[in-house]
Amino acid sequence: MTLFEIISFGVRDIIEIALVAYLLFQLYRLMRGTIAVQIAVGLGALFLVQVVVELANMTMLSTIFSYFNQVFVLAVIIIFQPEIRRLLLLLGKNPIVRRFVNTTDQSQIVNETVTAVEQMAERQIGALIAFQRSTGLRSYIETGKMLQAEVSHDLLITLFHGQNPLHDGAVIVNDRRIEAARCILPVSTSMKLSPQLGLRHRAAVGLTEQTDAFVVVVSEETGNISVSRDGALISNITPDELRTYLTNALTNQSATADSTVEPTTA
Known part of the structure; x- marks a missing residue:
């Protein structure tokens, strides 16, 4: 040789x-x-x-x-x-395959969610809403109270109201339905996250570290709206930005709003 x-x-x-x-x-x-x-x-x-x-x-x-x-x-x-x-x-994750998969109209669930989140942010009602995508969330759904209800802004606000026994934990949404409430999500141990973040934000990041779920968080202390995806936290976004992120996530599109808000760990 x-x-x-x-x-x-x-x-x-x-x-x-x-x-x-x-x-x-x-x-x-x-x-x-x-x-x-x-x-x-x-x-x-x-x-x-x-x-x-x-x-x-x-x-x-x-x-x-x-x-x-x-x-x-x-x-x-x-x-x-x-x-x-x-x-x-x-x-x-194969974007080529996703292009051949028919996606249902998600405009109603987006509208209902954004309306609920906007109202909860104004009233400083803490919320944690996880949207299932390609990765199944059954193991997390089974930790909560099964609901199997249509998504509506009134129901979301009611679930997270402080007097409701189901307000702690996360609401998990799949295929335009609220599967369960009071669900337990894994808490992120990433050292990149700010120590000022509460359990809701850490649970949101923890779930997106392990799955491709999309999670919406409303801070009880400040009323700020945040979203988490792919293990990253995007904080202090507006309802219009939330609408864009959520629409992209539920229709499996590329996140065209990436340039609007930079991911942050604060």
Whole structure:
């Protein structure tokens, strides 16, 4: 085998390198700002130590590392389970396929939601509304009280009223129906989020870190409207901006309002 044959590569190799680089970049984006980065650094340090041990031909340490290698893959899966889940979810989103899927008219649910959110913001009624998209939310729906009701602004306001026993937790909407209220959502542990954020905002981000749901939040303290998607929080938006974001989310369109409001963690 000649030197040229060893170092030569074709289009397939370029595509493979590009795919690996893309996957590593997406994995870094998912892990950035979380404790998983520190764990990854620790695992990388252990790997370097193992390389040194093998080069130095240290028999006892090599034996110890060989036992560690047997459970290494399982340990990585367990430790990085949230990040792996989010990465697989990202890879599972196929915009080409979505173009061939018929979407129902969501104008009514958008109008009812925006009307309810606007009124709750004015009255400083805290709210947390999650909209299911391609990822099923059954495990979260089952933690709440089943309703199976049509979406209306009056019902949403009533559910989040302080005197209502269902006001705590989230309302989950799927296919133009309120599936359940008082649902428990996962709370984000991302270090990128402001420590001033309450549980509602952290729960909104937590759900969108693990699924492709779209979540609307109304702050009880300030009345500010926020939305969360893809693990990002967009704060202090107007009802018109909410209408745009929600319409895009429910019709699986590209978020054309991205340039209107920048994501923030404040």
